[in-house]
Every structure is written in structure tokens, then in C-alpha cells.
Amino acid sequence: MSSLAIHHHGQHVLAIDTADGMVNASLLVIRFGRSVEEHLLFDDTLSRMEKIAARNGHPLPSQWRDIQIRARHKPDFLRDLAAAGIIRRVPGTVGGHTPAAPGIAGNGVRDHAAGLWVHPDLAAGLARWAECRGETWRPSPLAEFVDQVLAEQTGGKATNQPPAPESAAETFAGMVNAATLQNLRAMDQILIDGGHSLIERQQALQVRLAQQAPQRGDA
Template sequence: MSELIVHHHQQTTLAIDPADGMVNASLLVKRFSGRNPVEYLMLDGTQPTLASIAENNGKPLTSHWQDGRLRSSRRPEFLRELTAAGIMRQKPGTVDGHKAAAPGVAGNGVRDFVPGLWIHADLAAGLARWAECRGESWRPSPLAEFVEQVLAEQTAGKASSPKGAPESAAESFAGMVNAATLQNLRAMDQLMIDGGLSFTERQQTLHARLEQKAQQRGEA
């Protein structure tokens, strides 16, 4: 798995693997109690998207999976076929758990965004809407809009970013902080770039810094 690209929307974390564009679905729906991303993959309404992704990947799904009762009774087999078709993958570990800080980085560690169920990017916005709107697709979903925007920017960035230029981890927080704080984050980010830290390490360190500042304000 490549160095992850991580964005935050209120209490939700969006983690993207730039190697293939997959999104950590478990992390995306973590704050929505009782919402399991596998249930979204099982829905009748999700099947056309699954079939389209599998077709584009050159690994069409078996047509009998259109039968909802069959999907339910043979669920493990269905999920294995989705994995083989490049639609999902499972990474073991605790979702949004903790891992030790990288060498040379101060602090007790960072959040681990790798474990969980990962899904194809074409499913991410729909999953976000399903989780946030509790299946009522007519309701507005700020989270789904956020996911769509980030993924669109990510796609555009791949086409326009100069090769070799380090990506700014500070810009991930541009919509969350004021101008002065963003400037401080940029300065910290540059120091870490000079220190040879990866994008993910820098992003998680900056996020931990913001959480620390928020906690200090709350205790004041």
C-alpha cells in the first residue's frame, strides 16, 4: 500500500490509497453507529455500480449475484468475488487505531488509517450518502459532496502535479483552519519535508498538532 492521502471532514476521516484510488470504507463510516460498509455492498441498488467497476477491471461478476437472496445466503463467496474483481480488499488491524511515531517525530504516535475494508473510489460517495442519510437518498449529504469533491481534485491533481514536487500535507487542512494557523502548518510541514518525512507522516503529525491545540483550548 502506498503512502496514504488523508482528508478530514468534521469528525470523519477520508483515507485514499493513491496507488489505485481506493478509499478506506470502514474509516469513512466509523462515526455512524451501526453502519457497516459491507451492508452497502450487499444492497440491490449498489449492484449496477459493482457490475460496472468489475467490467471496467476486466473481471465481470457472475450474473447470478443479481439475486439478493443468493448474495445473502452465499455472502462470503460474493465478497471473495468482489475482492478478486478489484472492488474491495480487507486490511487487518484496528480501524482508526494507533501506531508508534516515525523515527525522528516527536509524540506518542499517530492514528493508523490502514486497517479496515477498502473499496473502489466509485463507491465512496454513495457509501457516504448511505451512512449519513440512513439510506434515505433524497436527503442532502454534505459528507458525500465532500468525498466527491476530494476525489475529483485527486484525479485532477494526478494529471497536473509536477513529478518530484513534494505534496503539501498542510493544504489538507485548508478548509478547517484560519489563515494564520494554516501558515503555521505550512511552516511545520516544510520542516518535516526537509527532514525527509513522508506525506502520510507529515499529515498525521499536523493533524495530531491540531487535535492537541483544540484540547488545550477546551481545557482553558
């Protein structure tokens, strides 16, 4: 592997491949006990990965837009991500040590290469999800640190921070009255707090409206 740039944020380690900017995601989130592969399966993550794949000239197959298909065929999904230049896997023990050379005292040096690496555009979002336990809209010092370091690495501005979650309730703004819309917004916030994606929240609000329709008819 090319030379690595290693940065520390408390006990967390940010390893960047200086050749292509890829980030060792497994090493970044290891202390949280979170799975990088789980984060890659989310709808919100997929939307960012589709943009990366398109920029790399290797669009992802449309079948992966179905989260159930992604989950059932995860090895194939991960292979397509690797082919699109979004991830790569380096064998070894994440956060382990490489042995010292023969005749050299000591336990060797820490291995920053082993693990699942991700495109830099995914790194800050991953850090936020891991640190905030899925509540990706909450402040995340680690995500801010990752974003800042990557911006300095590229000499540009920090652009990787995910935006605040899009409102699912506004989808129905032209279909319901003000009181109902306010109730939908409150329910949407509860779903956001539960870590649900935009599509999941839209579907839940649609079900709620369908349930309320007979009640209004009986009134």
C-alpha cells in the same frame, strides 16, 4: 500499502490510496456505526459494482444478482468483489493507532490503513447512505465532500454522486389511468422514504395493482 492522502470533514476521515484511488470505507463511516458490508449487499450498489467489474475485465458472476444469494453466501460474494478489484481488506483496528517505535515517546500515530477499502466510484454513495441513514436521495455534505476530493484527486469532474431514485410508478404509466398512476407515485415515494430499492418498489406496486383489480371488478 502505498502512500495515503488523508482529508478531514469535521470528525470524519477520508483516506485515499494515491496509487489506485481506493477509499478506506470503514474509516469513512465508522462514526455513523454503519456496516460497509451491508451497503455492498444492496441491489443499487451491485449495479455500480457490476460496471466497475466489467471495466476491470473481471465481470461478476450472474448469481450475485439475487440479493438472497448474496446474503446467504456473503463471504464468497466479498471474495469475488475483491478479485474484481472492487474491495480489499486491510487487517487491524479501524481508526486505531500504530504503536510508537521503540525508544520514541507518545502513543504512536493513527492507523488510516486498517479496514475495508472500496473502489472510489462507491465512496460518495456509501457516505450518503451512512450520513442520511439509508435515505440516499437526501442532501449529504459528507458525500459532496468525498465527491469533490476524489474529483480533485483525479483532476476530473465530480461524477460519483448517485442520481435521484428512479420512479417505479412510471413502469405502469401505459397500463393505468391518470388517477391510479398518481396513487402509485404517492406509494412509490413512501417506499423511497423507507429506503427500498427500485426492484422492491416495482414489486410492491405490482401487488397493489393486483389487489385493486378485484375491487374494480366488484364495483
